[in-house]
Amino acid sequence: MRLLIMGPPGAGKGTQSKRISEHYGIPAISTGDIFRSEVRAKSPLGLEVQRILDSGGYVGDDITNRIVAQRLAQPDTGGGFLLDGYPRTLPQVDALDKMLSEHGRSLDAVIALEADVDELVQRLLKRGETEGRSDDTEEAIRIRQQKYLDETEPLLHGYGERGLLVRVNGLGSIDEVSERIFDALAAVQTRPEPDAVP
Numbered sequence: 801m802r803l804l805i806m807g808p809p810g811a812g813k814g815t816q817s818k819r820i821s822e823h824y825g826i827p828a829i830s831t832g833d834i835f836r837s838e839v840r841a842k843s844p845l846g847l848e849v850q851r852i853l854d855s856g857g858y859v860g861d862d863i864t865n866r867i868v869a870q871r872l873a874q875p876d877t878g879g880g881f882l883l884d885g886y887p888r889t890l891p892q893v894d895a896l897d898k899m900l901s902e903h904g905r906s907l908d909a910v911i912a913l914e915a916d917v918d919e920l921v922q923r924l925l926k927r928g929e930t931e932g933r934s935d936d937t938e939e940a941i942r943i944r945q946q947k948y949l950d951e952t953e954p955l956l957h958g959y960g961e962r963g964l965l966v967r968v969n970g971l972g973s974i975d976e977v978s979e980r981i982f983d984a985l986a987a988v989q990t991r992p993e994p995d996a997v998p
């Protein structure tokens with residue numbers, strides 16, 4: 801399965817990604833996690849993106865696309881993958897399509913995890929207290945949510961037109977949401993891996 805998971809900050813993408821990854825035996829690739837580990841390692845990339853992450857803004861498309869292209873070139877993505885937090889902008893959608901088509905690959909489904917943005921603020925503030933993520937402050941949360949609504953949510957429309965969109969209600973227990981995702985994906989017709997095409 802080649803999948804994307806999209807949804808507003810705090811909708812539970814990371815949590816559900818882990819479950820989907822285990823269920824299908826595919827790597828979950830989170831651009832947010834990649835950036836955060838670069839920040840922790842104080843790599844040149846980490847130093848470059850730290851301030852952007854802390855402010856709640858988006859990292860530039862060129863850097864982000866390059867990171868994803870490198871990650872998708874790893875052999876463990878051959879049997880599929882789940883991208884979490886990418887694409888977030890229209891240029892990223894186009895870049896991903898290009899990366900995939902160069903290898904004769906295409907997406908099987910885009911999971912849209914739906915949740916009320918206002919209710920998510922409290923969840924994120926709590927996460928900020930327990931996990932200490934430096935972008936879970938009220939100001940950075942507000943900016944991330946606004947950027948999501950302005951730049952990322954509109955991308956769902958395009959995936960809908962391509963027949964890829966699977967909308968899932970993100971409210972409820974972790975298990976309930978996972979069940980909904982697996983049920984919805986069970987109905988998705990997977991496209992053959994490039995190697996399996998005669």
Ligand code: ADP
Pocket residue numbers: 808809810813830831832833835852853856857858859860864884885886887888889892935944
């Ligand atoms: P959340 O969904 O809670 O906002 P993520 O872990 O997905 O958190 O992302 C954290 C931060 O990493 C984002 O606010 C942004 O600064 C950066 N980031 C992650 N993915 C992308 C992307 N595809 N394009 C640009 N910036 C990104």
